[in-house]
Amino acid sequence: MIEIKNISKSYIKGDKIIDNMNLEIKDGEIMGFLGPNGAGKTTVIKMITGILEIDSGDILIDGDSIKNNPYKAKEKLGLNSDSPDMFLNLKGIEYLNFIADIYKVGTEERIKKIKELSKKFDMELALNEKIESYSHGMRQKIMIIGVLLHNPKNWILDEPITGLDPKAIYDLKTMMREYAQQGNVVFFSTHILEVAENLCDRVAIINKGKILFVGNINELKSKMKENNSLEDLFMEIIEND
């Protein structure tokens, strides 16, 4: 479970990028994080994962504070950042092994997982090549495999759909659903509203550092004009802000 409690963040004094935000993502839930460009989605994800310091408030990962007990909290997290252009000098298999070592995944378990996930994402033949030679989509896939190697209780994805082919999007959505059904948290930011509509148990809409709405699509529809698409509802909320 991820508990975001009254967090605020500002880069320039007095100009809050995230303003007293509260949010709770329960175990077994897929939550979509929606908002226009510059709304603060990536900033929140960076604070949850310990990349950015929290000015005030706290974030708890399964009860452990990312501020006060960061290493314990980070063990329960897996992050797919918005840029998959990482570790380009390593071969796919080297990268996966490195991640498995960092998260102390045993030899047998990692072999089983790598085989299983690379087959699922059609990456088996590319594992022995440098990530540098991968396409954008392949880089996304290898990063996703890397994150899932240690079975994090909380899986966070920043714009995960970008660059993936339709089959990979389908596979990823299925995997996210399966992962949540196992009692884990899946929290992802996206611009693609259809994905959020079809996949999420709940969505959180953020604009100018404030949460404007948290709930499922039906609640959102009943709150706003009924029978609208998520796109219409999203625009209505953002414009009303």
Next chain:
Amino acid sequence: MIKNIMLLTKSSTLDYIKNFNLIDKKTKKLNKRSIYVWMIIIVALAMAFLSNYILGILRDYGQTEVFLDNIFAYMTLIMFMQVIILSMNILYFSKDIEYFLPLPIKPQELLLSKTNTILNVLYTTEIIFMLIPLILYGMSTTAGFTYYCTIFLVLLLLPIFPTILVSIIALIIMKFVKRIKNKNRFQTMITSFFMIIIMLIETFLIKWIMSDNVDYGQIDINLKTISQNINNTMVIVNPLIDILKQENIFGNLLKILALYIVMYGVLIYMGKRIYIKNILKTNTYSKSKSRKKINWESKCRQRSIIKSYMENDLKGLFRSAICFMQTVYPVCLATVMIVILSISFKYSLMQNNKEMFDLLNGLNLTIEGVAIILGVLQVLFSISNISISAISRQGKNAVFMKYIPISLYKQFILKNLLQVILNTIISIIVIVLSKVLFPNISIVQMLCLFVITTVVSILNSYLMLIVDIKRPILDWDTEIEVLKQNGNKIFQYVWTIIVVILLMYIAKAFKNINLYLAVLITFLIFAILLFIADKYVRVQIKRNKLFKNVI
């Protein structure tokens, strides 16, 4: 054409200068709050002090002119090495080439903008290391106004020769390369090939000078012979020195300009015909695929976090040719050169000057000797850029450090290890070399030296890593931005100057006390500094401040 070249050059140059934050945007005056301004002032003062010191000695011998010969000889050699290390990467392998290829830019325009990027790096080297010494030389020889005007002309012209020459050679080499299977290995091999040639030439020169009937007691004659022989091999150096000495200014200027027109002509002609074709050969690498089977049991064995972390850092360093050549290569090269020069010097003394040879063999280690060895090692440590670029080299990967479950302090220590290991190897080589040169140094003294150099090396690595973590360059398109155009390097120069001055003071202050006591005090000074640096790191990490800019 000129407009496009200027545009391409301007964008890279402005980016470069912007990093230093030298001018205050509001007042348009010198930014006194920029740490780089103060660092540049410190380096300038140190260069002034050093130049003044050397000029004073040469004046006593009545050989002030030797200063000019020497500074040009060694700077030209340094520039050649810099160009050799940079050229292949900037011309063929930098990432921004991919962005430029689809643009409607002519091959010769792209090529000239790339050579201008190399020139920018060399001009910075000149400003740091040559400008102040040349001004001081003018003051010491009471040169007229024309001398100061010609300084800028000479500094403008000097780097063009190595840049264009090496670029033409690089074009020719690439013309004969069919396909590059591994661009990193290729760059390292070509650079090594260039370097071996340079080293062979140098060794040949040294041998030639040593075998000459030189009186080793006359330092001035020796220095003059070495520098003049180097300058004679570089076509433009002597005419440039003559311009500074105001001997036939226009004649020499015309000679150089004519040479440059021919060189640029050749470069543009060749660039037009083969540059883009050459670049396209380098892009085939990413498309080649080797579908080898994975040996799961050996490849996927679980390792300790430390081993895995270190191995990953090591792969990052050695698999990127430009990183390797900018961080490990120069210090290895400098160490090899020191070893070759020292041993050939001692060997030639044994052959030609028995008296001097016996004098060296009879010398005992003093605190001055310790200070000199530590000073040489500190200079060697400063050539290696592993720590000062440890975070920046990783670019977008750097943020990974912050979300993995390993304490930042532990990662800080791990990031230091590669630099410390390399420094330790260099220390051992230099200490053993000292023993070869001065056989009276005992094993205990060698051990003492090793302990102090280890502390100095760790301290140097710690400080440079702190600088890189505090001021990382993470958003880059070319590795050159991280390493060669990295303003943080000035911190390394300043620290080296501080250490050298401290060692000079130690040598003077503890001259008359017992050697081992003096060594112990020296050790304690550096150990206390290291303790303070470590404490600072711990406190900063605890307050979430050290890695604040790694995002």
